[in-house]
Amino acid sequence: MKDKILMIVFVLVLGTILTTALVAVNSYTAPIIEKNASIKMKSSILSALKIPYAEDEVERVFEDSVTMETAGEKTYYRSSGGILALPYEGSGLWGPISGVLAVTPDLTEITGITIMQQEETPGLGSRIAEAEYLDTFVGKVFNPVLTMLPPGKGVENDQVDSISGATMSSKAFVDILNAQYGEYRAVLEGE
Amino acid sequence: MAGPNTKSKTMTTLLDGLWRDHPIFSMLLGICSALAVSNKVENAIAMGAGVIFVMVATGIIISLLRKMIPRRARIITYMIVIASFVIIVDRFLKAFYPAISESIGPYVGLIITNCIIMGRAEAFYIQNNTGQSILDALANGISYTYTLGIIAVVREVLGFGTILGFRVMPDGWTNWVVMAMAPGAFFVLGLFIWITRTMAKMESD
Numbered sequence: 389m390k391d392k393i394l395m396i397v398f399v400l401v402l403g404t405i406l407t408t409a410l411v412a413v414n415s416y417t418a419p420i421i422e423k424n425a426s427i428k429m430k431s432s433i434l435s436a437l438k439i440p441y442a443e444d445e446v447e448r449v450f451e452d453s454v455t456m457e458t459a460g461e462k463t464y465y466r467s468s469g470g471i472l473a474l475p476y477e478g479s480g481l482w483g484p485i486s487g488v489l490a491v492t493p494d495l496t497e498i499t500g501i502t503i504m505q506q507e508e509t510p511g512l513g514s515r516i517a518e519a520e521y522l523d524t525f526v527g528k529v530f531n532p533v534l535t536m537l538p539p540g541k542g543v544e545n546d547q548v549d550s551i552s553g554a555t556m557s558s559k560a561f562v563d564i565l566n567a568q569y570g571e572y573r574a575v576l577e578g579e
Numbered sequence: 580m581a582g583p584n585t586k587s588k589t590m591t592t593l594l595d596g597l598w599r600d601h602p603i604f605s606m607l608l609g610i611c612s613a614l615a616v617s618n619k620v621e622n623a624i625a626m627g628a629g630v631i632f633v634m635v636a637t638g639i640i641i642s643l644l645r646k647m648i649p650r651r652a653r654i655i656t657y658m659i660v661i662a663s664f665v666i667i668v669d670r671f672l673k674a675f676y677p678a679i680s681e682s683i684g685p686y687v688g689l690i691i692t693n694c695i696i697m698g699r700a701e702a703f704y705i706q707n708n709t710g711q712s713i714l715d716a717l718a719n720g721i722s723y724t725y726t727l728g729i730i731a732v733v734r735e736v737l738g739f740g741t742i743l744g745f746r747v748m749p750d751g752w753t754n755w756v757v758m759a760m761a762p763g764a765f766f767v768l769g770l771f772i773w774i775t776r777t778m779a780k781m782e783s784d
Contacts (some may be wrong), residue, residue, distance in 0.1 A: 395649040402656060405771075406663040413667050420674040428677070510618070510759045 424438075428504065432452075433475075436488035436500040437467045460575035471499055476570050478564030481557045483507030485516075485564055495573055501525050501565075513557030521558075524549060531572070533566040592711055596718025601689055603726045603768075604775040608694040613727055614764040616686050620743050623731035625672070625679045627724025629687060631717065634696050638716035641704035648705070657700040658691070665690045669753045730767045734758045 403511070430450040434441050441449040453577050465473040470493040477486035490500040503517040515521055524542075528534060531546035536559055542549040550558040602608045609630075609640040614627040622724070648656050669687045672680035680687070687753050690696070699719055735741055738758030740748035757763045 391649065391651070395652045398647065398649055399652055399655055401657070403659055406659055410663055410666055413670055417670040417674040421670070421677075424674070424677045440664060510756075 427448075429475075432488045432502045432504045433465050433473045436490040436502045437465075437471055437475050438490070438500050439467065460578075462572060462575050464572065464576075471523060474568065476564060476568035478560075478567060480506055480508055480560045480564070481513055482509065487560060489569065491569075495576060496529050498525050498528050498530075508554070508557040513554045515551050515554055516557055516561045521551060530566075530569055530573075532570065534562055536562045588711065588755035589714060592714045593718045597722055598779075599730055601722050601726075601775070602695045602698070602719050603723060604772045605779070606695075607700065607772075608698050609723055611770070612686055613690055613730065615689075616683055617727050617730040617734055617764055617767070618738065618759050619727065619735050620731045621679065622683045623727035624724070625676070626686060626690075626721070627727055629665075629668045629672070630690055630693060630695070630723055631720030632668060633690055633772045634662060634699065634716040634720045635713055635764070637661050637696055637700060638666055638704045638712035639709055641700050642707060645705050645707075654697075654703065657697055657699060661744060661765070663693050663694055663702075682748060691694055695723055726771065730764065730771060733767050734763055738763060749782045 390392060398432045427446050429491055433439065433447045434450060436444065437454070439449060439453055454465050454473070456465055458464075459539060462474075462483060464475070467473065472491050472493060472495070473489065474489045475486070476489055477484060479485070485503060487501065487503040491497065491498055501522045502523070506514065506517050508514045508516060525534075527545065528548055529545045533546075535547045536542070536550050537547050538555075539549045539552045541547070548562060548564075596602075600606060603610065603613055605783060612626065612630075616622050637660050638655070641657065644656070665688065668690065669680070672683075672687060699715060704714045707715070732742060735743075737755045740746060740752045740754055753761070758767075
């Protein structure tokens with residue numbers, strides 16, 4: 389009996405000490421972690437809007453050239469040139485995909501696109517996040533959706549190519565863009 | 580213990596950890612994370628550093644408390660000590676090295692269940708003084724790290740054509756995608772264990 393009480397007391401005391409240490413570490417790092425997340429979001433928006441920035445100046449450049457706006461429940465961003473940056477997220481083939489889509493003020497032509505997070509197969513599906521692929525979307529037009537075709541077939545301005553060997557991931561990506569674009573369009577044009 | 584004895588004990592502790600009782604190829608511990616985090620050298624180094632830190636910290640705490648820990652509460656004591664240090668490492672990476680934290684993501688949390696740390700706590704720290712425990716933690720942690728490093732060099736060169744992000748393969752090189760994925764890790768780790776075990780056998784014959 390005495391052993392059992394001793395055991396419980398020992399675990400409780402040790403647990404309390406370690407928990408206190410963790411609370412201290414957490415309150416020290418939490419603001420830094422939050423700041424990292426917001427910098428990541430801001431740099432993704434700047435990249436989609438094709439606004440050049442230096443690593444350590446993200447916040448300042450963002451303040452100077454981007455304003456945040458809301459419509460309905462949607463939050464989006466507008467550059468000083470009027471280009472809209474629409475954050476999107478949805479399910480990829482294996483995990484969530486999120487990023488920022490930049491379109492012209494009349495909501496038609498894509499001017500830039502970035503991916504912040506994706507968990508597709510390394511070397512195959514993960515190529516959707518490569519600049520080389522994302523650049524093929526620039527200049528394309530939603531009509532009212534983008535159509536995905538096999539590599540090399542997407543010649544019209546509302547058609548995009550899939551990635552050879554990663555058809556499912558590229559399809560999931562374009563589906564997310566179409567769905568989220570539709571939602572933004574509905575709230576923005578309904579205003 | 581007298582001088583020479585302590586010295587030879589120190590040597591034994593180091594040699595056991597670094598080669599004779601190598602945690603990965605001899606005891607087959609920590610395989611899960613060794614497979615998962617060895618696709619890039621950068622990740623392997625970060626993971627290794629995390630494991631070394633948690634092992635040394637756990638070794639210090641457990642060996643200091645070894646006379647106080649009730650026999651039947653040993654495992655839960657290891658768990659809460661290891662878990663606390665792992666959370667510290669995780670928060671630290673998230674705050675100061677967000678890029679690395681993102682690429683090794685969930686595996687930092689899994690250091691908690693890395694059997695090398697639990698195994699060494701039960702086999703060594705609970706019975707030995709703090710100095711020896713720190714040595715043992717360093718030896719085993721370094722073993723884990725250099726193994727991950729070797730596997731990661733092979734996988735990164737073949738799977739991405741780079742080492743630490745620098746291009747080492749000629750431009751025409753086709754990446755072996757399989758090396759970047761889980762099966763590649765099994766192949767390379769299997770080869771590593773085969774080679775090192777053959778070497779260890781030759782030594783003992």
